[in-house]
Amino acid sequence: MIQLHDLHFKPFLSAQQISDAVNNLAYQINRDHKEDRPVFLGILNGSFMVMADLVRRFEGDCETAFIRTKSYEGTKSTGTIQLDMDLDISLEGRTVIIVENIVDTGLTVVSLSRKLKQHNPQHLKIATLFLKPEVYNRELEIDYVGQNIENKFVVGYGMDYNNLGRNLPELYVQAKQMKNIVLFGPPGAGKGTQAERLKEKYGLVHISTGDVFRYNIKNATELGKLAKTYIDKGNLVPDEVTINMLKAEVEKHPEAKGFIFDGFPRTEAQATALDGLLESKDTQVSGMVALEVDDEVLVERLLERGKSSGRADDANESVIRDRIKVYYNETAPLKDFYQKQNKYYGVDGVGSIDEITDRLSVEFDKL
Ligand code: AMP
Numbered sequence: 001m002i003q004l005h006d007l008h009f010k011p012f013l014s015a016q017q018i019s020d021a022v023n024n025l026a027y028q029i030n031r032d033h034k035e036d037r038p039v040f041l042g043i044l045n046g047s048f049m050v051m052a053d054l055v056r057r058f059e060g061d062c063e064t065a066f067i068r069t070k071s072y073e074g075t076k077s078t079g080t081i082q083l084d085m086d087l088d089i090s091l092e093g094r095t096v097i098i099v100e101n102i103v104d105t106g107l108t109v110v111s112l113s114r115k116l117k118q119h120n121p122q123h124l125k126i127a128t129l130f131l132k133p134e135v136y137n138r139e140l141e142i143d144y145v146g147q148n149i150e151n152k153f154v155v156g157y158g159m160d161y162n163n164l165g166r167n168l169p170e171l172y173v174q175a176k177q178m179k180n181i182v183l184f185g186p187p188g189a190g191k192g193t194q195a196e197r198l199k200e201k202y203g204l205v206h207i208s209t210g211d212v213f214r215y216n217i218k219n220a221t222e223l224g225k226l227a228k229t230y231i232d233k234g235n236l237v238p239d240e241v242t243i244n245m246l247k248a249e250v251e252k253h254p255e256a257k258g259f260i261f262d263g264f265p266r267t268e269a270q271a272t273a274l275d276g277l278l279e280s281k282d283t284q285v286s287g288m289v290a291l292e293v294d295d296e297v298l299v300e301r302l303l304e305r306g307k308s309s310g311r312a313d314d315a316n317e318s319v320i321r322d323r324i325k326v327y328y329n330e331t332a333p334l335k336d337f338y339q340k341q342n343k344y345y346g347v348d349g350v351g352s353i354d355e356i357t358d359r360l361s362v363e364f365d366k367l
Pocket residue numbers: 187209210211213230231232234235236237238242262263264265266267270313323
């Protein structure tokens with residue numbers, strides 16, 4: 001997966017597959033126009049790569065020229081194109097082959113083709129490396145196509161997202177845009193309370209591994225019985241058990257716009273497993289948003305919560321201190337894990353519930 005500006009893209013066509021498509025295009029043009037000394041007219045900026053590769057495969061004499069158009073703002077077609085018609089070559093009586101890297105609606109090539117007809121070429125052909133047949137308006141025949149592709153926004157091999165990505169030798173396609181947030185912080189930081197509010201506000205699925213364990217304990221499942229032996233002592237449930245449980249929870253929500261992970265990951269092995277799981281779904285962790293709270297405030301809050309939560313692990317100060325210790329030894333290093341990827345966002349976790357929701361929302365909005 002790669003990132004350009006704010007968007008993520010996943011591999012779509014390899015350099016070899018692109019080369020095969022160029023060969024296919026070159027074969028058809030050689031077959032029809034090898035002896036015609038054509039003018040290959042590349043449409044800038046996107047076609048510079050395919051022009052370079054295509055003319056090297058052309059077996060006769062040819063001339064090359066470029067013309068500039070612009071029809072995309074970001075990932076959406078703007079519906080209008082700008083043409084820069086300053087051609088430094090006469091097209092009168094020539095075989096002209098317009099070279100595009102990609103044709104989707106056809107707006108650019110169709111308008112360009114109309115304008116070029118006024119220059120009286122003998123033949124005017126359109127060649128495109130990629131065509132999106134699902135959206136092409138078919139006002140004109142496309143004479144030569146390297147390969148048909150699905151209607152997806154692609155970058156690489158000359159194509160860009162806001163000017164980045166043109167240099168990539170492979171083609172990439174936009175990955176699903178999910179908001180997957182790891183809500184982080186020591187026990188008692190307020191993750192559960194805040195996650196409940198934020199899931200409503202952002203339409204996300206909230207998965208609390210602690211809640212899932214408690215649900216299993218209450219229902220005396222095998223998983224619950226196993227987890228209880230660790231949880232009551234303030235220790236972590238083994239990674240393998242927790243990771244499998246988390247995967248099963250994620251699988252229950254195939255249509256989710258994103259997840260708030262609360263209490264997961266708690267170890268580096270879990271963080272790596274989460275990356276793998278999300279990658280397999282063409283998405284990734286958007287960021288870790290952490291509630292930062294001092295230890296003594298945590299102990300006080302958890303003892304207070306223990307009076308009403310019915311949680312055995314909240315009632316006893318030594319278990320609470322053990323949980324905080326486990327957090328510093330095993331979980332806190334994850335800050336580093338996400339910081340290295342520029343995905344760590346710390347938030348002051350002391351204040352009213354509303355104030356903290358507002359502070360967290362500032363970070364959620366950015367992701
Ligand atoms: P929590 O409700 O997040 O404070 O979790 C309560 C307890 O459940 C923890 O102290 C652990 O024993 C266990 N637990 C919850 N999430 C995890 C996790 N990701 N890995 C291991 N143990 C966990």
